[in-house]
Amino acid sequence: MRPQEIIAKKRDGQELSRQEINAFVRGVTDEIWADYQTSALLMAIFLKGFSLEEQNNLTKAMLESGDTIDFSDIDAPKADKHSTGGVGDKTSLVIAPMVAACGVFVPMISGRGLGHTGGTLDKLESIDGYDVNLSIERFKQIVKKCGFAMAGQTKKLVPADRKLYALRDVTATVESIPLIVSSIMSKKLAEGIDALILDVKTGSGAFMPKSSDAKKLAAALVKTGNAFGVKTEAVISDMNQPLGKFVGNALEVFECIKILRGEIDPQMLPTLELSIELAARMLVLCGIEKTVQSAKLEVQSSLESGAALEKFRNNIEFQCGNPGVCDEPESLLDKNLIKIQIKAETAGFITKIDTTAVGEAVSEIGGGRIKVDDKIDFAVGFECVKKLGDKIKVDEALGIVFCRKKSQANLIRQKVVDAYKISDEKPNEKFQLIKEII
Amino acid sequence: MRPQEIIAKKRDGQELSRQEINAFVRGVTDEIWADYQTSALLMAIFLKGFSLEEQNNLTKAMLESGDTIDFSDIDAPKADKHSTGGVGDKTSLVIAPMVAACGVFVPMISGRGLGHTGGTLDKLESIDGYDVNLSIERFKQIVKKCGFAMAGQTKKLVPADRKLYALRDVTATVESIPLIVSSIMSKKLAEGIDALILDVKTGSGAFMPKSSDAKKLAAALVKTGNAFGVKTEAVISDMNQPLGKFVGNALEVFECIKILRGEIDPQMLPTLELSIELAARMLVLCGIEKTVQSAKLEVQSSLESGAALEKFRNNIEFQCGNPGVCDEPESLLDKNLIKIQIKAETAGFITKIDTTAVGEAVSEIGGGRIKVDDKIDFAVGFECVKKLGDKIKVDEALGIVFCRKKSQANLIRQKVVDAYKISDEKPNEKFQLIKEII
Numbered sequence: 001m002r003p004q005e006i007i008a009k010k011r012d013g014q015e016l017s018r019q020e021i022n023a024f025v026r027g028v029t030d031e032i033w034a035d036y037q038t039s040a041l042l043m044a045i046f047l048k049g050f051s052l053e054e055q056n057n058l059t060k061a062m063l064e065s066g067d068t069i070d071f072s073d074i075d076a077p078k079a080d081k082h083s084t085g086g087v088g089d090k091t092s093l094v095i096a097p098m099v100a101a102c103g104v105f106v107p108m109i110s111g112r113g114l115g116h117t118g119g120t121l122d123k124l125e126s127i128d129g130y131d132v133n134l135s136i137e138r139f140k141q142i143v144k145k146c147g148f149a150m151a152g153q154t155k156k157l158v159p160a161d162r163k164l165y166a167l168r169d170v171t172a173t174v175e176s177i178p179l180i181v182s183s184i185m186s187k188k189l190a191e192g193i194d195a196l197i198l199d200v201k202t203g204s205g206a207f208m209p210k211s212s213d214a215k216k217l218a219a220a221l222v223k224t225g226n227a228f229g230v231k232t233e234a235v236i237s238d239m240n241q242p243l244g245k246f247v248g249n250a251l252e253v254f255e256c257i258k259i260l261r262g263e264i265d266p267q268m269l270p271t272l273e274l275s276i277e278l279a280a281r282m283l284v285l286c287g288i289e290k291t292v293q294s295a296k297l298e299v300q301s302s303l304e305s306g307a308a309l310e311k312f313r314n315n316i317e318f319q320c321g322n323p324g325v326c327d328e329p330e331s332l333l334d335k336n337l338i339k340i341q342i343k344a345e346t347a348g349f350i351t352k353i354d355t356t357a358v359g360e361a362v363s364e365i366g367g368g369r370i371k372v373d374d375k376i377d378f379a380v381g382f383e384c385v386k387k388l389g390d391k392i393k394v395d396e397a398l399g400i401v402f403c404r405k406k407s408q409a410n411l412i413r414q415k416v417v418d419a420y421k422i423s424d425e426k427p428n429e430k431f432q433l434i435k436e437i438i
Numbered sequence: 439m440r441p442q443e444i445i446a447k448k449r450d451g452q453e454l455s456r457q458e459i460n461a462f463v464r465g466v467t468d469e470i471w472a473d474y475q476t477s478a479l480l481m482a483i484f485l486k487g488f489s490l491e492e493q494n495n496l497t498k499a500m501l502e503s504g505d506t507i508d509f510s511d512i513d514a515p516k517a518d519k520h521s522t523g524g525v526g527d528k529t530s531l532v533i534a535p536m537v538a539a540c541g542v543f544v545p546m547i548s549g550r551g552l553g554h555t556g557g558t559l560d561k562l563e564s565i566d567g568y569d570v571n572l573s574i575e576r577f578k579q580i581v582k583k584c585g586f587a588m589a590g591q592t593k594k595l596v597p598a599d600r601k602l603y604a605l606r607d608v609t610a611t612v613e614s615i616p617l618i619v620s621s622i623m624s625k626k627l628a629e630g631i632d633a634l635i636l637d638v639k640t641g642s643g644a645f646m647p648k649s650s651d652a653k654k655l656a657a658a659l660v661k662t663g664n665a666f667g668v669k670t671e672a673v674i675s676d677m678n679q680p681l682g683k684f685v686g687n688a689l690e691v692f693e694c695i696k697i698l699r700g701e702i703d704p705q706m707l708p709t710l711e712l713s714i715e716l717a718a719r720m721l722v723l724c725g726i727e728k729t730v731q732s733a734k735l736e737v738q739s740s741l742e743s744g745a746a747l748e749k750f751r752n753n754i755e756f757q758c759g760n761p762g763v764c765d766e767p768e769s770l771l772d773k774n775l776i777k778i779q780i781k782a783e784t785a786g787f788i789t790k791i792d793t794t795a796v797g798e799a800v801s802e803i804g805g806g807r808i809k810v811d812d813k814i815d816f817a818v819g820f821e822c823v824k825k826l827g828d829k830i831k832v833d834e835a836l837g838i839v840f841c842r843k844k845s846q847a848n849l850i851r852q853k854v855v856d857a858y859k860i861s862d863e864k865p866n867e868k869f870q871l872i873k874e875i876i
Contacts, residue, residue: 008610011484039474040609043481046449171478172446 003027003037010044018057025061029160035167042164042173050178055220056227058178062186065160069107069136071192074144077286078105080191081278082184083199084207084217085117087359088242088384091199092120092150093256094275097311099282100147101302107143107191108150109157113368113376116205116359118249121152122368126250126332126378130321142318147311149319158186169372175208181220185228195231195285197278198222202435203240205355211236211435218438231285236435237274241353241388244271248367248381248402250332257329260309267384270433276300277434333402334379340409341397342416350390350398352421358382358399361412361419365403380404382416388431392422441465441475448482456495463499467598473605480602480611488616493658494665496616500624503598507545507574509630512582515724516543518629519716520622521637522645522655523555525797526680526822529637530558530588531694532713535749537720538585539740545581545629546588547595551806551814552607554643554797556687559590560806564688564770564816568759580756585749587757596624607810613646619658623666633669633723635716636660640873641678643793649674649873656876669723674873675712679791679826682709686805686819686840688770695767698747705822708871714738715872771840772817778847779835780854788828788836790859796820796837799850799857803841818842820854826869830860 006020016024024041027033050058071078081095096106110132113119121132134142134151142149153162161183168174188196198221201207202214218234225232245267246255258264259272280295289295302308313326325332363370366377383400386392398420401409444458454462462479465471488496509516519533534544548570551557559570572580572589580587591600599621606612626634636659639645640652656672663670683705684693696702697710718733727733740746751764763770801808804815821838824830836858839847 004608004610007481011481011610034473034608036473036477036605037609039478040481040611043445043449043478044485044610047482047485167474170442170472171475172442172449172482173478 003033003041007037007041007044010041010048013048015051016054021054021057022061025058025065025160028163029065038164039167039171039173042168042171042179045178046173046176052223055178055181056224058182059185059189059224059228062158062160062182063189066158066190067136067156068190069140069192071105071107071140071143074105076103076105077195077288078107078191078193079195079197079282079286080106080108080188080193081197081199081282082188084201086201086239086243087116087118087205087355088244088247088252089118089201089239090123090244090252090256090271091275091278093123093253093312094259094271094308095279095282096148096150097260097308097315098275098279098299098302100311101307102283102288102298104282104286104288105143106148107139107193108148109153109187109191110150111153114372115370116356116363116368117207118247118252118359118368120150122376122378123249123252124150124321126253127316127321127325130316131319134319142315146314146318148315150315153187157190161186177217177220180217181224184221185224188225189228189230193230195282196225197281197285198232198234199274199278200234200236201239202236203238203355204353205242205359206239215436215438222438233281233285234438235278235281236438238431238433238435239355240431241355242358242382242384243274244268244384246381246383247358247362249376249378250334251381251383251402253325254329254332257312257326257332260303260312260326261329262303267387273433337379337402337404338406340401340403340406342399342401342409342413343395344392344398344420344422345394345417346422347392347394348422348424349426350386350388350392350420351423351427353388354419357415357419361415364412365401365408377404380408386420389427391426441471441479445475445479445482448479448486451486453489454492459492459495460499463496463503463598466601467503476602477605477609477611480606480609480617483616484611484614490661493616493619494662496620497623497627497662497666500596500598500620501627504596504628505574505594506628507578507630509543509545509578509581512543514541514543515633515726516545516629516631517633517635517720517724518544518546518626518631519635519637519720520626522639524639524677524681525554525556525643525793526682526685526690527556527639527677528561528682528690528694528709529713529716531561531691531750532697532709533717533720534586534588535698535746535753536713536717536737536740538749539745540721540726540736542720542724542726543581544586545577545631546586547591547625547629548588549591552810553808554794554801554806555645556685556690556797556806558588560814560816561687561690562588562757562759564691565754565759565763568754569757572757580753584752584756586753588753591625595628599624615655615658618655619662622659623662626663627666627668631668633720634663635719635723636670636672637712637716638672638674639677640674641676641793642791643680643797644677653874653876660876671719671723672876673716673719674876676869676871676873677793678869679793680796680820680822681712682706682822684819684821685796685800687814687816688772689819689821689840691763692767692770695750695764695770698741698750698764699767700741705825711871775817775840775842776844778839778841778844780837780839780847780851781833782830782836782858782860783832783855784860785830785832786860786862787864788824788826788830788858789861789865791826792857795853795857799853802850803839803846815842818846824858827865829864
């Protein structure tokens with residue numbers, strides 16, 4: 001069947017057969033389909049949608065476009081967490097060691113940051129020597145020996161997704177539920193896991209800001225995960241403000257190690273709360289714990305006993321990083337950085353934060369990527385001093401920019417100030433971190 | 439503005455501004471937009487549509503993407519005809535000489551055949567030596583000296599269309615009214631004409647088989663033509679059977695010269711009727727004649743006087759062809775061809791013809807192109823013996839295949855037989871050639 005016939009069928013709103021979806025994915029992987037044909041079909045899928053069956057067939061075809069990881073030799077549950085991305089969203093670095101300390105193996109394939117969102121791989125690379133470019137063999141070894149490993153997607157894992165994702169980004173076809181689901185789930189299913197917890201963000205810093213969209217996406221992800229025999233659950237969590245205290249690669253790793261060390265200050269509590277929620281649900285999905293409540297106690301004790309910190313130290317050693325950061329987290333922070341306060345221009349209560357703008361501001365001073373091939377300055381970032389609902393006076397700090405030159409702070413000052421909406425009246429709304437379980 | 443932002447706007451059903459449409463067409467012409475971005479926007483336009491203003495802005499941007507022809511030095515009306523294409527649709531070769539003989543200048547930029555439809559340029563090339571590859575300068579000279587010229591699109595004329603058309607063909611985005619209108623009208627407006635008659639085909643061999651679609655397309659073409667100051671009218675004509683007697687390049691030129699010579703047999707009458715209708719309307723649009731009725735008499739007399747045949751002879755000389763075909767049309771037909779009858783398998787009345795299948799059958803034995811770069815055998819073709827409504831007996835000829843080997847006729851025999859639906863009852867319907875004027 002010629003590509004244009006398959007494109008025409010979806011264009012006309014018809015359902016594509018398994019054979020047609022396979023032909024498409026094979027065409028993309030083997031470069032038989034021209035990019036302009038692929039993007040025409042992506043737009044048709046965006047506008048005409050996919051049934052659940054089409055979505056699952058696309059996921060399966062993508063999964064089968066490359067290698068998958070076989071963990072059948074590990075006689076224990078394997079689980080992972082996936083987040084749809086946000087600002088200051090650093091829970092992977094807390095969850096993986098905690099869950100591994102509780103006896104679940106975590107093969108975590110992660111991504112890099114782009115635009116306003118950060119990426120786990122970038123954060124890890126702010127640890128001196130830490131290597132995220134692992135072969136599948138080495139990745140498996142580390143998971144087996146240490147309980148978890150964190151690495152980038154190899155060329156052999158879901159090659160169709162690499163191609164499709166790059167095309168979607170430049171053809172305005174990113175925000176399509178079947179395309180998002182197949183992209184996320186094919187990669188997660190390739191990890192050979194038994195259970196998956198999804199952290200679907202909603203709010204001003206989320207990929208899908210509207211709560212109704214986030215719910216739809218979460219439901220679609222859960223359906224597809226379960227259809228493939230992976231116990232899947234989604235937590236809808238709030239991204240109307242950066243998560244926790246810091247935004248910026250080294251700063252976020254610092255926050256995570258402080259949490260693993262039990263040296264938690266109040267601004268870090270949301271990071272801890274969300275990490276425990278997600279980790280506990282992973283244990284329940286795996287059948288290790290019966291209730292979320294008991295699982296939370298189990299997870300918490302992995303923190304208090306220091307077992308989780310030991311797991312992280314162990315992982316850093318396996319992945320060639322400097323484990324000294326576990327003993328002295330301050331060593332992650334560049335001594336030469338300057339800290340500049342961003343001060344409020346009016347007094348009142350913080351009622352809204354344009355979280356995307358805060359994330360973009362950090363990227364603009366080098367903490368993230370504007371374009372795919374931008375280099376990252378791991379050291380720079382932002383400390384969130386005031387959060388939603390907080391009272392603030394004129395000239396009091398909204399937050400602190402960690403940068404190399406004063407000009408960097410000046411560059412983003414107005415953007416950050418404008419990102420915070422300050423009103424006279426105290427907001428009635430409660431800023432709930434965990435919104436819903438799906 | 440980045441391509442993906444323009445794509446996203448149309449994807450979300452918003453109207454594109456003139457600046458955005460200009461940026462798109464310039465991006466395509468100058469190869470700043472990647473093909474995959476262009477095709478994503480084409481699909482979004484296909485599915486979300488264009489307003490009349492967007493359609494006219496696209497047409498204008500495409501028109502301005504290259505050179506246009508300036509005929510202001512000819513102090514007489516300039517007009518052209520455009521057909522949406524069909525099987526046996528050969529009227530250009532009759533109309534251009536007739537209209538030129540009546541004092542209207544006809545700068546006719548034509549195309550080639552693909553799939554089941556033929557192309558004027560291919561037909562002309564079956565005249566020994568005939569050159570359709572004219573520079574704009576030479577094209578203008580011939581129009582001035584002879585009253586009409588027929589040539590292919592040069593690289594400098596509407597370059598955006600060359601690119602877009604090639605992409606639409608392989609991305610299932612051909613049948614979109616705004617894209618069709620801008621493609622046709624930008625090329626016609628570049629000819630520097632005052633008036634344009636459109637022959638919009640409907641029926642089983644038409645590009646848009648449904649009558650309602652053909653009407654919509656005709657209305658859109660007429661609106662845009664008139665918006666650009668070109669007097670435009672559309673004739674909806676029937677393509678439920680091949681037009682006239684022959685399908686195939688040399689055979690169709692033969693039919694046209696026979697008509698110009700007044701040696702018309704009954705099967706050729708529809709070709710004559712449609713040619714006169716379209717030519718007469720061109721004269722009226724140009725203001726040369728007041729009524730279609732008087733214009734038809736004028737056109738008819740250009741045939742009877744031999745003036746039209748002389749114009750054609752003159753044109754063939756200018757375009758380096760052998761004018762002897764005007765005296766001896768039989769010389770166009772290859773003596774070595776064999777004629778094989780395709781016989782009816784059942785008796786009754788012909789109630790339906792799958793005209794596309796007949797056109798494809800001719801292409802399959804070399805008379806047209808299946809793929810863009812196929813070579814054409816000008817000599818082969820098909821003679822329509824029986825037409826819609828005709829009575830036929832078992833083993834009586836439906837038509838005659840003109841081919842080089844018996845195996846060619848065998849190859850397409852069943853396809854042709856199956857294309858004719860034969861029923862017991864005489865059809866009530868009248869097979870009307872000219873359906874409507876828009």
